Amino acid sequence: MDAVASAGRRNFLRQCLVGAAALGASGSAAFPAPARTNAPPADSMVVIARDPQLRGGGANVDARRMEALLDRAMLALFSRDRAPRTPVEAWKRLIRPGQTISLKVNTLGGRGISTNLQLVEAICERLQQAGIRPADITVWDRDSEEMERAGFRIAMGGNRVQYFGTDRVNYEQDLVAYGSVGSRLSKILTERTDVLINLPVLKDHDGAGVTLALKNMYGVIHNPNKYHPNGCNPYIADVNMLPQVRSRMRLTICDATTAMYEGGPAFKPQFSWQYNALLVSQDPVALDATGWRIIERKRAENGFRTLEAEQRAPRYIATAADAQHRLGNCDRRKITTVEV
Amino acid sequence: MHAKVDRERDAPASPGGTAHVQSPEMADAPRLLDRRSFLMCALASGAALSTGEFTSSLGAQPIFSGEQGQANEQFTVEARFYEKQKEKRIKCKLCPRECVVGDKERGYCGVRENRGGTYYSLVHSRVCAAHVDPIEKKPLFHFLPGTTAFSIATAGCNVNCKFCQNWDISQVRPEQVPAQYAPPQRVAELARQYNCPAIAYTYSEPVVFSEYLMDTADAGHQAGVRSVVISNGYIQEEPLKAAYGKMDAVKIDLKAYSDSFYRDVVAGELKPVLNTLVTLRKMGKWTEIVYLVVPTLNDGDAEFRGLAQWIKTNLGADVPLHFTQFHPDYLLKNLPITPVPTLERAKAIADAEGLHYVYIGNVPGHPAQNTYCPQCRRMLVERVGFTAGKMLIRKDGNCPFCRHPIPGIWRA
């Protein structure tokens, strides 16, 4: 074979995958679990912050009301311990000056159902007030064009918040692996992220059942198309176990201003509703379990069968909580839902 | 573009190599593959096309092409094999996976995208690897020995073999690998310019670029250039007939003779591949089979015997079968290189079952790389590395010693 072309990746693989791909008699690849980080708490909190007047009677989200909604959600999320006096104080519990912060948005659904621009701007504002330099904040998804179609303006360089897709900076050359997954990671994650803030949307997904916090991490790998069989299970859980993902993930703010209960992931206006809410949690599994329930409620209201009956229940959520993954809690008894 | 291996072939520093068709500014937007690009790269690497004695010295590291957007329309054509469904969904009918793909999503192979309920191939004329290879490297041993094939690939694959040697083009999306615009007529012209009697579709998985393969085969035939495909055979019958019906020879990688290996190591299925082989046989296509022997996973006597018996019963004893040596790569780094005695054991079993042309591959200098007359046992084609040395088969395709007919396509 032509050895030259492969030298770089081979060296890497020697370092990273030695002993990793233990293909046993069963034939299934098994990579060892990384050192556990962020082990799930005994119980998890999910804040559902809603504002029926979020759009002020119009079609678009009102930026001020969005900022207020975000503040309410963040204060509630940290209210259990020493309640923060201000929203900025709440943010300071997650980040500290000098860190690089990235906001992983979801823009597949175009303007119809993507992470809301006003939400992103409100978060960037609070991060800067908490001491983060604007240039150290990156708002990103897989593809810059997709971001533009969702209403984001691409911005690279200068002392401002950075907006661009992985297509502008590439994926890492080398593979990382966990369980069933072997992928290259976005360089935005590996090079521009000390703290990852996950900003998915709340919607139905024809393959996975629902797409919320955990599935949004498919946007950090180069080959998500390989991980859609079997309702994305266990692949979604495995992607979230990649040490580079797990160790950086601090917070999920799920944009449910517009949500979809059927027909996802592309935008289908007939199956969408204006929920005017944010779901916020530090536990992505608890957030997904909660979001799934909201989607099921809406399906029932509209006469749709459950995802279970449709044979596309999101089993990956339970997998993410199992003993091998321990990414969070999906048992309802361990999830405290706070509505504000 | 990348210096590439034919999947499952692995012969480091072998004599008889590959000329790389590559542009020096390849990280930029894709451009037309041209003779000048080829020469610059081939000469820069000290490549000597005429002797085939160059090595793979181009530093073709995988480079992400940041300039190349997903929406690059010159590479986008409507897919030929799919059905429309409700809610803008489609069902792909190209390979047995039958992906049901929602709007704005892609199939498993990553190179086909649903845009508003119409399914598109994103890799027409989007060549990410191009080389002039000896035909023996494919390997096709009974097809124009001693000639070269103008070999091309696009990104993408419809399976995910854990041992893939070309995973950096097969397991990526088209926009993640540098590519050049190589329309069918241009490929045919270049093949002629480089005295290649055949175009080979290879390296990644040609099933997933079947529209491009079909158009290029037509252009090649119009220019007097044949076509061969190196494939996993994981394809539905209708596209198989339509696409591989245009081929002059086919090499199928039969990854194992067990369902569990296909499920766990390949992420595919055995049965459709066996069906493909039977259909090719009925179509009268010249077909050779490669079986990569992976230590501990598909190297049992019973599997070798079952495979040989199945081939003899369903395809006949004259189908060449190549047992090739595995080298650790991609997600199977923990297994050793296949020991030569294992390959010899596989060959001995297949010989004993009555197959006439059983070869050992990826082991330079092994006598089982040569072709012998099954009747008089004399050597008819001698191979050293990827080059055919002696070629004694008569013009009429018979053994020069005993006149036994030797199946294959021997003369251009």
Ligand code: SF4
């Ligand atoms: S060719 Fe690609 S999209 Fe079509 S069924 Fe196969 S893997 Fe799926």
